[in-house]
Amino acid sequence: MKVGITGASGYVGQFIVRHFLQRGYTVRVLLRNVQKTKIFCAPDGRFEWTCGDMSNDVVLSEFVDGVHAVVHGAYDHLPGRYRGGEGDNLTGFLESNLNRSLALMQLAHGAGVEKFVFISSRAVYASGHLRGNLQEHSAAQPDTFYGAYKAAVEAMVSAWAYQLHWHAVSLRLTGVYGVVNPLARSKWYDIARAVVRGEEYSQGRNATEVHGDDVARAVELLLHEADARGQAVNCSDRLVSNREIAEIIQSISGERGPLPPQAKAVSPAVMDCAYLQRKGFRFGGVGRLRQSLRELVEAVQKEQRSSQ
Missing domain, CATH: 3.90.25.10 (UDP-galactose 4-epimerase, domain 1)
Structure with a gap:
């Protein structure tokens, strides 16, 4: 299986790329800077890259061509900020993240990509006043623009999955830890x-928190579980x-x-x-x-x- 990964050089993306390479998959990454390929120790013939960014349909079409699955983790934001990553440019933030995520989904589906995993966030739940456990079936109630964008893409993932019978899934992450480069x-x-x-x-x-290696294992599981289609799955250790x-x-x-x-x-x-947990998954x-x-x-x- 050839897996395309966006946001590959980002914090979470590094773990996902390493995991899939170690597991014997062929990996194609989308990178704005080819120099970032040096982050990965990639075996010959199983590591490819497309140079460009999410803003260009031609680049995205090249990226999705011939891959069997896409893991979408790219997120354009102010440095060091996830919540609040829009800064004072909400319109640009939504264009870069919400609209371009939907464009990627459409291009991937049109190109015959069989499976799609969207890296979402616990930010789809309201923060601050919530206590107890956050259930996967609970309604999304974001109180940040970051959470709202993630929830909006999740809704489209669900719609694509059920209306067009596409294996599209959202994985909601809590804070992620682990050693990365730099x-x-x-x-x-x-x-x-x-x-x-x-x-x-x-x-x-x-x-x-959850370790990045556990995130990567969860992504792989969701690609192969048929009943994951249309689900929004929590991932927290x-x-x-x-x-x-x-x-x-x-x-x-x-x-x-x-x-x-x-x-x-x-x-x-x-x-x-x-x-x-129902699938027998165990965190570290x-x-x-x-x-x-x-x-x-x-x-x-x-x-x-x-x-x-």
Whole structure:
């Protein structure tokens, strides 16, 4: 199977590309900058790229030609901002993300692409006041433009799936962690660097997280499960705090110092991952968290030594 992946050099995309290459798929990525192909250690003959961006129908047509499935994770936003990524240009934001996602879907379906997975977000649920579990069947009630755009594409994914009997699925992600390239983009990099340097990290925060490798495994599962068609599937592993992260990093590095404070805000609602659980899917849990943090600490320590 040849899989086309948008947003391949982004945070989540890197995990998806690596996973599919390791699993023996042929992967075609859509990249604005060909230099970013250097991120991936790709075997000869199983890695292709289309140079361009989502704004060009000719580029998208070339990208989808001959692929069996598309995983759409591209997201155009202000640097470092997901919610609020529209800045002061909402019209441009919707054109780049909502309209161009729909254009990609139409071109993919027209080209005979058999399967389509849209990378969505827990932002389709209202944030802040929600407590308890967020069910997959619950109505989307976004309170940000980011969440609204994701919910709108989800609705079109469902419509394409049921009206045209297309294997189109949405995967709703919580926060994603893991070591990426460049290292400084990795989640909790700033905490690891502070601990390694013996500095204080003062931001207390609770959040739900999932490792990028688990995301990639979930994407592969959805491509192959016939009853996934038209579904919006939750993907979230566990609730963690910055304090817990710092404690684990200290235990790995052997460093000691002040820990971040306990978060004062009420912990966020947890996504119920009923579909994946029914399929026997198992998240990495604390074991994968510790393994990923060890990888992060070792990379930060190496970076620290090279800068001295």
